[in-house]
Amino acid sequence: MDKIWTNSADSHFLEPVDLWREHLPRRLADLTPRSEKDDDGEYETVHVDGQSFRRKLPSSAAAQFLEDSNKPKGVRDARARLGDLDREGVWGEVIFPSLGMWASTFRTPEVLRACMRVSNEWALAEIAAVSPRYVVTAQVPTLDVDDAITELEWAADHGFRAVFLPTTPHASAPDWHQADWEPFWTAAERADMVLAFHVGTDPVDLTKGRQGVVYRGPGGAVLNYTEHTFGGQRAAMKLVASGVLDRHRNLRVLISEGGASWVPFLGDRMLEGYRQHHMAVRPKLARDPKETLLTQVYASFQHDQTAVATHDALGYKNVLFGSDYPHMEGTFGHTQKTLQELFADASPATVRRITQGAFYELFPHVPPVPASTDVIQG
Template identity: 80%
Template sequence: MTKIWTNSGDSHFLEPEDVWSSRLPKALADLTPKSQKDPDGEYETVTVDGQTFRRKLPSSAAAQFVDDGHKPKGVRDARARLGDLDKEGVWGEVIFPSLGMWASTFRTPELLKACMRASNEYALEELVPVSERYVVTGQVSTLRVEDALSEIEWLAEHDFKAVFLPTTPHPSAPDWHRDDWEPFWALCEEAKILPAFHIGTDPVDITAGGAGVVYRGPGGAVMNYTETTFSGQRAAMKLVGSGALDRHPNLNILISEGGATWIPFLGDRLLEGYRQHHQAVRPKLSRDPKEILMSQVYASFQHDETAVAAHDAMGYRNVMFGSDYPHMEGTFGHTQKTLETLFAGASDETTLRITQGAFYELFPHVPPVPDSTDVIQG
């Protein structure tokens, strides 16, 4: 068998637990997230920024998705990670934070601003230098727009190529479609920093059931997992409908892990609304909203059988594969089998576009992938 090399628009790295507390003054460090596991290991008590809640810990079910003897070694080790990627046939990858997913639970602006800078300094020191294959996302506070602006300037000065954004800003800040964020989008466009939205990052009341819990009862697990995808669709809709992407035609965005087939449908709906309710629409756009969505919004998927069809049958070219390393929803341990299934019967052009082409449009600085005829190792 020959290896199908791919780039990935979605992966995660687990930072050291003290990446914030070790770099912050004690008064702020004491407010950073801390957890205490129950003796039986089923639940933990978490404190963050003066709030306390209990949550059930993830099960070991992830093991069933990983081939025997093939465990991720690069979750915390950026150098060992390269070996994992080579075995899977993943070349370049967008790397999202793990601790940064806590950002929406903070309430103190000074704390979140300091934590985001600590994370960015850590990434610059420990992740970015390891390999040109890594597109490490910077982080900004969304508690205050002015803090996000100052941090995106810092990221630009240090040559970051992407910034992780939650699908909805902090509840105390304006939403993405508000004009308050216009200077932020302008800076991203000027600095060529890609806003990368990761699904499942809507702010939640962590004291009222925990992150990601929307539904309870029959079907709750599947419905809660499915629910996470909608926030990415809303983020794309806001940037199109508000005119942010229209005003910044050289600004692209990435919606990671949320699938891709929804883009053509959402484009149809936006276009219908814009056309049928044109008298009430503000602002007016220079292009139709479907064109803006289809050309400036990129979307990554991992297992979706319909994603390839979105490219071939619905004309959506900005489809990008994402491995979601090392999460249980991802393809680690079976990436090659997944790719073989997804692209069985697909043309070489389609396969190349989804595995490499769309990625390189966003990140042309990443070195080219190895020759596709390389034989799969062991």
Template identity: 75%
Template sequence: MPKLWTNSGDSHFLEPEDLWESRLPRRLAALTPKAAKDPDGEYETVHVDGQSFRRKLPTSAAVTFLEESRKAAGIRDAGLRLGDLDQEGVWAEVIFPSLGMWASTFRTPELLKACMRASNEWALEEVASVSDRYVVTAQVSTLTVEDAVSELEWAAEQGFKAVFLPTRPHPSAPDWHRNEWEPFWAAAERASMVLAIHIGTDPVDFTSERVGVAYRGPGGAVMNYTETTFSGQRAAMKLVASGALDRHPDLKVLISEGGATWIPFLGDRMREGYRQHRMAVRPELKRDPKDILMTQVYASFQHDESAVAAFDAMGYRNVMFGSDYPHMEGTYGHTQDTLKQLFDGVSEETRLRITQGAFLELFPHVPPVPVGEPV
């Protein structure tokens, strides 16, 4: 069968571990995360921004899982990455960072702002410059709103088209539904910057031995994996219910890797809450909450058969495929098999909208699949 080409609303890149330390002034570089294994071999001591804590090292199974997801050559090399994409039939992709997972541990605004700028400059030099098929997400400090606005405006001037946001901001900052973030939403709308929110990125408490673990016991692995999807749904709910998207109708949001079928359901639930509890609703919205969610929020998935039905049967047009390259939950190594299973017997209109159309609606600057290539 001919290759089916797709764009991807979700992929990842692994930055050099010393990126921040190598690019920051010495006094700030000394505060960036550093870890040393304890003599017992089961724990490590982490020093970051004047704080120190011990944490249990991952199990051998978890380490193996992580290492397997990093074997793809293109996770560290943007040039080699194009070969991986061509092999898989992925044309263009949204690329999320990896090092930024430490952002929630910082407490000094100057340090976090400097780290985000260093990451953005590196991404421009080492990834974005390699190919216009890459939609690299900018990073901003969410410790203070002012710093976030400043970095977003700088990133837009440099050509970034999307900004990565965690599902919740820094623990010391107001949550996304608070009015303090209004200047940021306004700045993003002015810059036509897509808010790219990746599931499972709530601030991490690295002092806990239960990092990434909500459940233990029977079914724990499946429940912990499933749990990560809910953070993206909560972020979308906050942006709609707070009126942020209603006030900024040109602002677009991408929730990556969390599936798509939840959008119509969440819209129904929010519509019901708005209607049945109207006397307590603040703020009042100019538009129906479900309509806001269905039109301004895009959602990427990788394996979910129900996501195709969300487009065909539920009227949700902003469904977008995402390969999650190169994570083990993704489709790397079997993207073509996955696409052919998902779209077997599906109309060409549906397939093209999910694989290419929704992506190009968010990122019209990306060149389409070349004429003559199978689509």
């Protein structure tokens, strides 16, 4: 069957594990994430900015996947990555950090500022410079609003087109729906920067529990995997209900790896709340919340069978495919099989919208998929 070429609104890159430690002065480097393995190799203790927690190391298939020797070469090599993408039929892609996923666990503003700048400078030189097919997300410190604005403006000046944001800021910072962040939204709109939220990035007090673990006991693995998708929904809801997107009509929001079928449901629920409880609603909005959600929020999925139906039957057109390269829950190694199954009964217009159209609305600077799909590593 003909290859279905797609763009991906969700992927990840593995930075050097010692990136922050090597580029920061010792007093700051010692606060960045580091781990110490137990003598038996079964557990490790992780230290982050004065916090420590102990966790069991992965075993069997998970450990094998995490070994560098078993990862696709492109996970650490931006040039080799192009070959991986070409074989999978993925053209442009949004790239989220890996080290940066620790950002919401920091507590010291100076350390966080320094780490974010190091990451951004490194990503520009080692990923973005390799190919215009890469949309690398800038990282900003969210412990302090002014720090976030400063780094956002620096990133925009250096060519970034998207900013990676945790679904909830640091626990000590105001939440996204609070007025404190208004100057940040203004700066993002002025810079034409896409707000890229990735699920699973709510802050965690590491002294109380391991990152990503909410439930223990029967069903825990499925419960935790499902739970971390809700953060993206909450982030979108906050930006809509508080009037952020109503005031900033040119802001576009990407919720990556959280599926797509939740968007129409959430729109209905918010509209009902706005309408039925209008006497208590503040602020009043110029547009109804469902319209704002469906027009300014974009959502990516990888395996969800409901995503195509959401586009066709529920009126939500800002659906994007994301391969989640190279994570275990992603499609690497079977992207074409997945796409063929997802789009088996879809119209050509639907396929094009989900694989390319919505992506290019967000990132028109990415070169178009070449007419001849023989072109590789372009």
